[in-house]
Amino acid sequence: MKRIAQIISGLALAATLLAPVLFFADKIELPLAQEWMLGAALAWFAATPFWMEHKASD
Amino acid sequence: MRKPLAPAILARGLRQPLTETEHHDPVQEYEREPVPPKALLGLKNYVGQFAGEHVAGTELMIGPLFLACGVSAFDFVFGLLAGNLLAVLSWTFLTAPIATRARLTLYYQLEQICGRRLVMLYNLANGVMFTVLAGAMITVSATALGVFFRFPMPQLTDTLPTGAGWVVAVLLTGVLFSVVAAYGYRFLSRFANIAAPWLVLIFVAFGIIGLRQMGLKSPGDFWHVASTVIWTGGAPQPGQVKFTFWHVMFFAWFCNMAWHIGMADLSVLRFARRSWYGLTSAAGMYIGHFMAWIAASVLYAVQLHQEPSNTAVLPGPLAYRACGLAGLLAVVTAGWTTANPTLYRAGLAFQSLMPGASRFRVTLITGLIASVTAVFPVVTMRLLGFVALWGMILMPMGAVIFMDFWVLPRLGLRSNFAANTGAQFNWAAGLAWLLTMTFCTALVLTGRTQIFFVSLPGWFVTSLLYVLLSKLLQCRAPQPAAA
Numbered sequence: 071m072k073r074i075a076q077i078i079s080g081l082a083l084a085a086t087l088l089a090p091v092l093f094f095a096d097k098i099e100l101p102l103a104q105e106w107m108l109g110a111a112l113a114w115f116a117a118t119p120f121w122m123e124h125k126a127s128d
Numbered sequence: 129m130r131k132p133l134a135p136a137i138l139a140r141g142l143r144q145p146l147t148e149t150e151h152h153d154p155v156q157e158y159e160r161e162p163v164p165p166k167a168l169l170g171l172k173n174y175v176g177q178f179a180g181e182h183v184a185g186t187e188l189m190i191g192p193l194f195l196a197c198g199v200s201a202f203d204f205v206f207g208l209l210a211g212n213l214l215a216v217l218s219w220t221f222l223t224a225p226i227a228t229r230a231r232l233t234l235y236y237q238l239e240q241i242c243g244r245r246l247v248m249l250y251n252l253a254n255g256v257m258f259t260v261l262a263g264a265m266i267t268v269s270a271t272a273l274g275v276f277f278r279f280p281m282p283q284l285t286d287t288l289p290t291g292a293g294w295v296v297a298v299l300l301t302g303v304l305f306s307v308v309a310a311y312g313y314r315f316l317s318r319f320a321n322i323a324a325p326w327l328v329l330i331f332v333a334f335g336i337i338g339l340r341q342m343g344l345k346s347p348g349d350f351w352h353v354a355s356t357v358i359w360t361g362g363a364p365q366p367g368q369v370k371f372t373f374w375h376v377m378f379f380a381w382f383c384n385m386a387w388h389i390g391m392a393d394l395s396v397l398r399f400a401r402r403s404w405y406g407l408t409s410a411a412g413m414y415i416g417h418f419m420a421w422i423a424a425s426v427l428y429a430v431q432l433h434q435e436p437s438n439t440a441v442l443p444g445p446l447a448y449r450a451c452g453l454a455g456l457l458a459v460v461t462a463g464w465t466t467a468n469p470t471l472y473r474a475g476l477a478f479q480s481l482m483p484g485a486s487r488f489r490v491t492l493i494t495g496l497i498a499s500v501t502a503v504f505p506v507v508t509m510r511l512l513g514f515v516a517l518w519g520m521i522l523m524p525m526g527a528v529i530f531m532d533f534w535v536l537p538r539l540g541l542r543s544n545f546a547a548n549t550g551a552q553f554n555w556a557a558g559l560a561w562l563l564t565m566t567f568c569t570a571l572v573l574t575g576r577t578q579i580f581f582v583s584l585p586g587w588f589v590t591s592l593l594y595v596l597l598s599k600l601l602q603c604r605a606p607q608p609a610a611a
Contacts, residue, residue, distance in 0.1 A: 086329045086454075090336035094344075100337070104452030107333060111454045114326045122322050 071120065078117035085110035129186035129261070129466070129515060130384055130412070162231035162398075169399040174408035177396070180324035182416025183331060185268045185463035186261075188443035189511045190383075191424025195432070196284060196441060197371035197512070200361025201354040207373045208421065211380025212413035216406070218381070218388040219397070222526070224406030226533050227397035234394045238525060241532045243546035245553040246561075248481055250525055255477030257386075257518045259494055262470040263501035266302045267508040269463030271444035272456045273297040282505035283440045285367045289503050298502045305464060306495020309471035310488045320465035327465075328415060330451065330458040335423030337450040341430045358429040365439050367509075369578065378580045379512060380417055385519030385583060390526035441509065471495045516579045520568050523583050524561040527590035535595060541602050556597035564590040 089106035092098045098106075158167065194204055230237060238247050274281045279293020289295050308316055344353045364370045371379075387393045388409070397406060427446040431438055434449075443463075447455030475491030482490070501507065507514050532543050546554050568586045571577045577585075 083325060083329055086326065086333060090333040090340075090451075094336050094340045101452070103337070104454065107330070107451050107454035108457075111326065111330075111457055115322065118322045118326075119318075 075117040075120035078113055079121065082110040082114035082117065086114070129184050129190065130182050130387065130416075158231075158398075159233055160236055167399060168401045170401060171405055171408065174397075174400060174405050175411050178409050178412035179328070179415050180321070182412030183324065183327050183420050183462070184416065185265045185443075185459070185466040186511065186515075187331070187416060187420040188268055188424050188447065188459060188462060189264070189441060189508060190515075191421040191426075192428030192441040192443075192446065193368070193512050194371060194376065194421065195359060195425045195428045196365040196439070197368045197375070198362050198364035199359055199371040199376060201351070201359040203361065203371065203373040203376055204359045204425070205354070205422070207376025208380050208418050210373075211377040211383075212410075212417050214377070214381040215384060215388060215413050215417075216410045219393065219409040220404060220406030222530060223388050223391055223393050224397045224400060224403040226391070226529065227394045228400055228403040228405075230394070230533070231398040232394065233398065234392050234529075237391075237394055237529060240544040240547040241528060242525075242554045242557045243552040246546075246558050249558070250522075251477040251480045253521055254386075255474045255481075255494070257521065258470050258474035258477060259498045260501055260507055260514065261518070262305075262467045262474060262495070262498040263302075264508045264511060264514070265463045265467035265470060266298060266305055266499055266502035267505060268443050269305075269460050269467070270294070270298045270301045270502070271442040272447075272459045272463075273301065273444070274442065275444045275448045275456060281440065281442050281445075282509065284365050284509055286509065287504060287506040289505075295503050299499055302495065302499020302502055305467045306471060306492055306499065308464075309468050309475070309495055310491040316465065316468045320468070323461050323465055327458060327462055328420075330454065331420040331423045334427050334447065334450050334455070335419065338423065338426035338430050341450070342426065342433060357433070358426060369513075369580075375578075375580050378584070379516065380413075382519045382580070382583055383417060383515055386522035386526075388526075389583075389587060390519065390522040391529045392522070392526075394529070467498075471498060474498070513579055516583070520579065520583045520586060521565065523587060524564045524590040525557075527564075527587050528557045528560060528594050531591050531594050532598075535591075536598060539595065539599070541595075541598050545598065545602065554601075556594055556601045559597055560590050560593040563593055 085106050089098070089103040089110070093100055093103040158164070199207075226237075232240070235247060235251075238250060242250070271281060274294075274297065277293060277297065279297065280290045281294060282290050289298075339350070339353070342353055342357050344350060369375070382389075397403075400406075424443075424446070427450055428441060430449060431446060443459045444456060447459045449455075451458065471491055471494055474494045475487055478494060479485055479487050479490045532545075536543050542548050545551060545556070564586050567589050568582045571582050571585070572579050
């Protein structure tokens with residue numbers, strides 16, 4: 071579970087960065103980039119507490 | 129700016145929250161004794177801590193205000209590089225050497241030098257500044273509500289509330305923040321830790337999207353676009369001061385003056401194994417006070433480019449234009465995670481003046497006062513000046529600590545005067561503080577220097593006054609009894 075959450079968090083951070091880069095490169099439109107970033111934010115806040123808190127209590 | 133951390137979090141680093149037992153045991157925080165070797169922290173703790181806490185809600189206001197001050201690209205970029213370097217060097221060569229030798233909190237060190245009553249005055253000043261800063265953060269977060277409810281929001285020159293919608297939004301936000309700060313500080317401090325990496329990347333996204341909207345198509349063209357379209361160095365917006373290289377450099381240097389030259393980070397760096405760990409402050413400076421300020425400034429440039437008549441600095445609409453709902457989430461998160469520890473710190477400062485009062489009640493009342501100040505946008509729209517004023521007010525105590533630690537013993541004078549004599553109020557330190565503030569205020573009010581620069585001569589004035597007054601005081605004070 072912890073490993074899956076970490077993977078989701080990593081993908082969320084990657085998407086947060088990739089969406090503006092693709093918009094910058096004219097590969098996607100801004101509304102789509104914004105949707106990616108919103109989805110990535112929700113995924114980050116849903117997944118990260120599982121492993122970040124777990125690590126903190128080690 | 130920076131999110132102030134609660135003592136418990138400061139003590140152990142962001143990744144090591146205390147257990148409930150430890151939280152209620154002040155000895156575990158080493159608040160009134162030097163930190164023992166077993167409790168020292170490694171380099172990684174400091175890199176993470178500095179990097180995370182300097183991407184705060186204030187960056188969303190400060191970045192655009194630079195542009196409103198008519199800064200040019202060269203002055204902005206190189207001023208930030210130089211000023212942040214000076215800030216890092218201040219942490220490394222002023223704060224960290226004392227922190228790693230004395231290994232005491234700022235408050236205990238001050239109490240040893242100044243006496244309990246003068247520390248109470250310092251706490252009062254600190255509490256007032258934290259309250260006003262928390263109010264500014266409530267203002268920042270409330271601008272996110274304006275995107276949906278479309279009530280009139282403050283313009284750059286506004287000092288009074290702009291209507292009932294604004295007042296209701298700010299008060300609702302403020303009450304919510306206050307209740308959480310009073311009830312659930314530890315929950316939100318954990319939330320802040322989780323949000324920090326994402327917030328850093330959202331600021332990167334602000335910059336990338338904003339630069340593309342300003343017409344940048346290749347990273348190689350950055351300087352051309354930056355100097356001819358974004359930071360063109362024209363006249364400042366009405367009510368703002370024209371910023372040059374020196375303004376930017378001094379602002380970046382003194383933005384966290386209370387923490388480095390003012391020595392508040394003695395409490396953080398006392399756990400460092402080596403004094404050169406002060407260099408890790410570069411992680412905070414160059415992520416938060418370089419990248420984030422530039423990114424936030426670009427967002428304002430996009431607004432001015434698309435709607436030249438819209439000069440309002442409102443983080444909510446600025447972030448929404450670039451990143452949509454994720455941008456709004458970032459505004460609320462950055463504002464909230466900054467306001468929460470700020471209110472907590474203000475509450476602690478005020479509580480120290482009334483030890484019998486409950487922390488819950490004091491924090492709640494402090495939050496409500498901050499909410500009322502947030503209704504008036506004057507502080508937020510003049511945030512650059514407020515930050516400089518904060519540094520000016522708290523800096524003298526850092527100069528007192530510096531001279532007391534390094535210079536007084538070399539002159540044959542006693543360090544830690546209050547601890548050695550039992551004095552409750554060290555008049556040398558108190559007068560040095562008061563006279564320095566009078567001197568700096570006079571310089572600013574008579575137009576001899578601007579608030580952004582005045583703390584530099586102020587530091588030397590405090591240092592000189594403290595040494596001279598200490599000599600005078602210690603000649604007349606009784607010598608401590610021989611052991």
